[in-house]
Amino acid sequence: MNFPQDHTGAIEGQPSCKAWTSRAVFDVPDKFSAYSQYTDTPSGTYWCTARTERSASGEFSLSIGVPYQHVKWFRGRETTARATSNCPDPTCCKRPPEALTAEWAGNAWPSARAHSHLLAAMPPGAFPGVDETEVYSFLQAHSGN
Ligand SMILES: [Zn+2]
Known part of the structure; x- marks a missing residue:
């Protein structure tokens, strides 16, 4: 997956795409279930699952994901949620x-x-x-x- 990175190649502190599951999960009303989604990207289709948690400094999300061909091993693969990400193209969401x-x-x-x-x-x-x-x-x- 093409993670957002700075000019040195570091990914720490870089905002992820708005279409990715790790951010889309914040708009899901059901906070008790994991949210799963397929995301079409320039480097292929990925399946990810995420959930939100609360901390003293606010809400955050935890997520994991795999390339499409490995989704058969995961609960949540039956999701119909789908998104498209064109990042790192700046016109996607940056x-x-x-x-x-x-x-x-x-x-x-x-x-x-x-x-x-x-x-x-x-x-x-x-x-x-x-x-x-x-x-x-x-x-x-x-x-x-
Ligand atoms: Zn994006």
Whole structure:
């Protein structure tokens, strides 16, 4: 699998694709069951399962996954959930949509509360640890436009 990495090849502290199970699980209402999903990527199809846990510093997810040909060994392989990831292509989820960027780039100066980006040798993005699409979407939703 093509894990996100910085210019030195390190994967620590790099945000994963929004379409991956480890992030998609946060939008699943059922917090008591594991969430499984097939994800089509440029390097093939993977099956992953994830669940969320709570800690003093917030919610996090734990996940494992395998290439499609090995899924026969795992409970949860019967899932019909499917997603497509085009990462590391920046247009997949790393770069906000053009319309949001045109409206909000330069007008917001967010900073992250979570410190996962501190693990990164080369923190990604203009605002390390901040998902610009989420910030711009929030601003757009509250702007009355
Ligand atoms: Zn992505």
